Structures are given as structure tokens and as C-alpha cells.
Amino acid sequence: MDFDLIVIGSGPGGYTAAIRGAQLGLKTAIVERAELGGICLNWGCIPTKALLKSGEVFETMSTHAVDYGLSVDKTGFDFPKVIERSRKVAKQLNSGVGFLMKKNRIEVLAGTARLETGDPAPKVVVALTAGGSRTVQAGAVILATGGRAKTLPAIGLVADGDRVWTYREAMTPPAFPKTLLVVGSGAIGLEFASFYRSLGSEVTVIEALGRILPVEDEEISAAAQKALEKRGLKFRTGAKVTGLSKDGDGVSIALEAKDKAETLQAERAIIAVGVQANIEAIGLEDLGVKVDRGFVVTDGHCLTNVKGLYAIGDIASAPWLAHKASHEGVHAAEHIAGKDAPPLKAPIPGCTYTNPQIASVGLTEAQAKKDGRKIKVGRFPFRANGKAIASGETEGFVKTVFDAETGELVGAHMIGGEVTEMIQGFALAMTLEATEAELFATVFPHPTMSEAMHEASLDAYAMVLNT
């Protein structure tokens, strides 16, 4: 046996699993065909946050400076420099992962992996980037090959890398698009829409479902649309894309909404209609790995139906979030190392870094009702929060959903400034199985926007203080 553990894919799920495995004394190797850190660090979460920050600062300078009593004579941006900053951030983190691998004595196999039958886990055949191949056998294999932007070729929703982009091209465009169409109003679509809008693009977001951010609570979706429209974004909800064509120098997308058809035109289009798992050419079919609707099927310990083979992150179902992947990675590594842990069940928070930001954990109000729960719902607007007023961030609110019978916090939803930094408070409460009583009893520091979390909890029990 060459290794105790081989991890395929070095995204946030894979590299975290490798570190945890190494910490637990497993001789560990990681296979990566591209950059260490995967999409998240290199082409996803992190570089987009760099872009969004540039956009936000610019928008604040150009539009809101006067609100703060500041005067700015002239504002402008250097688009290539904005992109360059984002790339520098990605590069820094990428080399950080390399350092972590070295520190934990994890062997990095640069190449593309393919699985073959083996014992006690599938054999891993690595076609090395440097040429040649190497076959390694480990006690266990964790598949963490991630996902990529979903395309819908049937209606022409395929990226060409020139005028029709996925997140990948949208992150490093050669020129700034003055008009933009975004297909899909999930986190990825809206973040790019928010970014390009902050720099002045005319952006229209197309959503097939009836509301934007369809996975979020309905009230949050409505508030988000209102807030983004105020910033000049345009939306087409309940609009089905029927075709995409390139004409002249731009892109046309044909829509059908409530028996009204229209065609929207823009310089560029971004396709952000979801994620599909990277399950191809790994040898899953030969091994008989169970796959359902394009995602690998796993149990509560991330085990697939094949002995010794685990799957984590995007490849093993939604939500397609880095922190879900790394959480599963740690769990899988511990399971392989023989640590006894209950199956995964912690609620996974979701964050969208638009302006305003959106964050949530647990069930939406509608989901809780559908579960047959009797619920208590609390809300608190940031316009009644001192810190928010002082910061000029009065947009948005916090919403809590409690089980009326047990007091369990079953969901929390926020929209507003820096709410992505606050949602972990509710996530922690849920993981610790808190009830309303503990949220009431917790002291929230003043003045912070987090006080709205306290108030929203109190409000669910008609005990709100500051409205």
C-alpha cells in the first residue's frame, strides 16, 4: 500500500480532507490536475470577493461619498487593475495551500486521476502533468473533484469564452462590458451582476423561477430584488430562455415570460444556472459508483457504495458551497482514520455577497411550514439598529424562524451590510441546539449590527425592544 489516504481534487474540500487525514496520522497524497486550492481559491469564492470589494468601494466613493459628508472630485477605475488585484489575491492563497501541503507532509501528485478496481479501496492511476503515469494504492480514496458551471446546450446556453461567459471568464474579461445579461439569479449570478453594476454596467438578470435567489426565504428574495433594483439592476423573473444568439458585437437572448416573448441584447452574457459535478472520465462507471441525477450518492459519512471510496463537496450533491465541502472533507478523513462521529447533519449556512449581502441558515419560513411545524417568526429591520444607522447601512433586516412547540431555532435569514459575517452566530446556535431562551440570554455587544439578531429572536416571542 502506497498511502493510507488519497484525495482526488485539491479544492476546499479536498485539501482540507488531506490536512485532517495527515493530522490523524494517515500517510496522505493529493491529486490535482490544475491549481492547488481548486475553483474556490483560484476561480471562485475568493477572487470574486476581491472584485466585489473593488466594486463596492468604487460605488461608495462615486455614489455615496456625499452621504458621509465627503466630497470626491473625480472617480474612476482601471478595470485591468481591478482584475489584477483579484488575481493577486488568488495567487496568494494558492501558494498558501502549497505551503499547507508541505507542512503536513502531504504528497502532491500533479496530474489527472482515474480510478480502477483495487483493494481495500479503488486504485488511483494518475496521468502526471509532467508526463508518464503513476498507479497508487491507498487504504481509502476521497473523491473531491468538484463541479463546474452548468450549461444548457439545448437552448444555446453554452459559454464560448468570448461573448458568453461562465464565472470563469467573467472573472478575467479583457474589457469591461457596458451592458450585460446574467442568466440565473443564484449567488454566483447575482454576485457578478452586483459587481458589474457597481462599476456602471447596465445589467439585466434573467431568472426562470418566480423570484430571484429561489433557495432563500421569500421575504429575503423580495427585499433583495428591491434593494438591487434601487441600485439600477433590472430583473426578468419567471422568464424562460428560449434561445441565445450572437449578433454584431453582442449577444441576444430570447425570453418567454407569461406568454410574453422578448429579446434582450447586451455586449456580454454570463451563464450562472447552476453547477454540474465533475464525474466524467474518473472511472466511476467501471467501478459501479452510484450516481443520481449527475451527483455521486453518499451516506451520512460521505461513503459511496464502493468500498473505501468517499465523495465530498460539489460532486456529492448541493449545496455547492466550499464550507460544505470542507466540512464533509474533515468528516470523511476522520471516518477513515477510525474516529467515531455521528453522521453529518449540521445546518449549512449560505452567503451571497451582493450589495446588500444575504445570508441564511436552516429552514425558510415556507419550508418550516411545509415540514408541518408550528412556527414563530421574528423580524428586525436594520433601520432600527444604531450601528447600522451610524454606518449608513440601514437597508435590510434579520428574520428568525422558531419551532413554536420546542423553541428550536429552525432558520435564520438576513439581508444587509456584512450579514455574511453574522450568520455564523445563528449557525452556532443551531449546532448547539439552542432554543429561544439561549438567544434571549446571550449578550449581544452594543453597538453592533448583530443586535438585530437578538431583537429578531425577541420579536418572534413578541418581546422586541427597539421597534
Add this chain to the structure above:
Amino acid sequence: MTDILMPALSPTMEEGVLAKWHVKAGDTVSAGDVIAEIETDKATMEVEAVDEGVVDAILVPEGTEGVKVNSPIARLKGEGGTAAPTAPPAEQPKAAQSKDVIAGASSDDPRAARDQGQEEARERQADPGAKSPPRADEGAKPPSSASSPLSPDEEDRGGAFGSSSSGGDGGEADGGSPIAARIFASPLARRLAQQKGLDLSALKGSGPHGRIIVSDIEVAKPGAPAAQPQAAPPPASKPQAAPPAAPAEAKSLESLGIPPGSYDLIPLDGMRRTIARRLTESFRDVPHFPLNMDLEIDRLLDARKRINGALESRGVRVSVNDLLIKASALALKAVPEANASFTPEGIALHHHADVAVAVAIDGGLITPIIREAENRSLADLSTAMKDLAERARTRKLRPEEFQGGTFSLSNLGMFGIRSFSSILNQPQGCILSVGAGEKRPVVRGDALAVATVMSVTLTCDHRVVDGAIGARWVQAFKGFVEDPVTMLA
């Protein structure tokens, strides 16, 4: 302001379990309303309000064991009365227990030594098996703490690492109640346990560091009561009865090589403790012997048929067991030496045949008594027995209905048991074990014949019933059973 006191359900009762509250603080009650259920060794009794008023505070939470007779269990506010300061809910019973410990450690605390301490000490002597021993940390409590300038109440709080009380084992900080051995459980798990009537101390946690989490509650079966006092839990989820708490694992088993987790531990309730204690004492301390006899019961069966035919219009159906109760009673009158109890002062020969009949119920058995069975008609006896058995199963017997019989009868015939010998139910001198009636070959003259035969065994306390007396009783009994008409004589 009126205190509602723990009632005595029998003259000898010293303490009981507060099984269930039917009211909560703020409820209005009038005289005669059922406000609580009290569980003693063998029965659950309802407590009725004597006065009318508004419940100001529940002083002893549901599920509390060892509540002393005459200690306040709730406070009633009359019309226009002012609210009393909130009483510390969980402390009453524990106070008593920890005082017991304090009294044992030091005599400096006058109140502890004079009041509760003595009472408890007396009780412990009288009832050594009923309480689990104090934990090591209690024993190790330095005497100095008992003579510290704390008020007795504060001392109670300090020393309230409750022994057998389930009162505070939830360790919940909400009510400001003292925390017993700390139980690590998530807030939601605590609340669910309370709603489902589960005792957290009986659960094993699967969370980090053994913390009890929601999934542990979800798989647990309701049994032990919520350990945490609460004024008003949702009525729908309240536990029916309130057996006391038990440790999550039996230490004694682990030392014998049976690991925790390989079994489910059912907490000992009052009935189980009583059965264990009394029968151990009886079997160990009383010199006992069995006497066997086979009885032919064809005529008894025939008599039963005719009796039931006669009683049909009255809706009464006499069972074989009813006839055996009657026959036992008459045999006791025929051989009065067998209707006896041993006491240090002398042999008590009972005037009446009060026949206790073993009834299996959920979680144990109980022996309701047919008083003066020798004087009762079969129809009356049968009706009374049916009523007693039914109320025994719902644990609604009054103490005088199951305490104080002079003779016992236990019938396992319905299970096909041929013969067995019961353990004496002290202080009774005899207990009759009845096997199944079945067709067996019998020898008549020099020929074989078939008869319905039933084997019975009389277990005798040799201190009062010698072999010949016992044998005479069995003979008399056989006479009544095999020729039922003689019961009319």
C-alpha cells in the same frame, strides 16, 4: 395564603412520589378539584383541593421522590391574597435529603439534627432498602460546611447533590434550582426531554464529550419523568406516572464484565423497589417450606357452570379463581392456625380471612385484598375481585385495598404452569400457589381414569405454621374444592 401539604395516604405513609400535577401556577381551584397525583409503593392516589383559591406556586415539581408527608407541595392564594415570593421549586425534597447527610456529618446544625435529620434517620432504619446510598461526594463533604454560617437553605443548596431524588438531576439552570451532578445536554435536548417526560440522567449522550443532543432524545423511550421542575409543561406530553430516576448505567454490571451500552436500563420505580426489598427479606429471613397436593376439580368446574347459570341474569360471572378464593377463606376458618402472622410478641391469629390475590400489572404485581372472604357471597366476591383487579392495573388502588391481608393466593394456571411455590407475603403465614387445571390420568381403585386435576402448593412460614397445620389446611382446601357443595355447610 395556604400551603397545600403532602397528604398521608395511609397511617404508616411517611413519604411519597409526587407523580403528577394537574394544576399549574395561576390556575384557579375549588374544593374537590383533583390537583395532583401521589405515588406510594404500590398505588397512585389523586389529591383533591380542600380550599378554593388560585395556585400561587408549585413548590415540589412533578416526579419528585421522597416527598415527606405534611411538607408543603404547593401554595394557594385566597381571594385578594398577595403573591408569595417565588419559592425555590426543587428544593423541598432535596432539602430533606441533604439535611440527612448534614446531620450525619455534624451535630452542629441544630435544625438539621432536630428536625429532618432525626426523622430521616428513623426512616432509614425502618426502610433501609428504599434509598440508594449517598454518593461519594456527599460522604466526603467536610463537616465544617455543616457548621458554616450559611442559612440552612443555603447549605441545602451546597449539599444538594441529590442521592435518590430525581428532583434536580436535570441540572437546568433556568429555575435557579440547585444543580445536581451536572448533566451535559443541549438546551433543545433538555426541553424535548421535559416535554416527552424523559429523565436526562437515564440517557447516554452521543454528542461531543458525551453531551446529550436531540438525536439521543429522539431515540429514547419515554419512561422516567422530566427531572426539571416546570410550572406548566404542555399537558399533552406529560408523563402518566413518575417513577424515580436511575443512573444511565449499572455500575455493578460493569464490574462483572457487562459493558454499558449492551443493555437498556429501566429505572426502578417505587413498586419495583418494594418488590425487591420485601421479597428478598421474606425469602432470606423467613423459614419456609412448600406442601404439594393434586386436586380434582371436575366438580368445581361443574359447580361453576351452574352458579354462573344462576347468576347470568345479574351479569356476574364467577371465575375458578373466585371459587378458590372462597375455598381458601373457608379452609382458613376450618384451620384457623394457618390464618396467622408471626410477631416478636406472639402469634397473631386473625379473626377474618382477608385473602390477598396477586394481580400482574404493568411493571410489577400487586395484591388487592378480598376482606372477610369467608363471609361474602360468590357473586359479591367475584364483583369485588373484578373491580380490584381492574383498578390495580391502572394503579388506582387505595392503600387499604392492598395492605394488610392475612393470606395470599397466586394463580399462574392461565400460563399452563403445573406447579410452583410462591414467596411468602409477610407478615402472612401462608401463600397458596395454584397451577393449571388439566386432564390427567388418575387411579381410581385399581383402574386408570381421566380427571381434571390441578396442583397446588402451600408455602408456609414455619415460625407459625408447622408441617401438620399446613397439611391440614391443604386437606381442608382440597375438601372444599373437590366437593364444592360443602362450602355451603
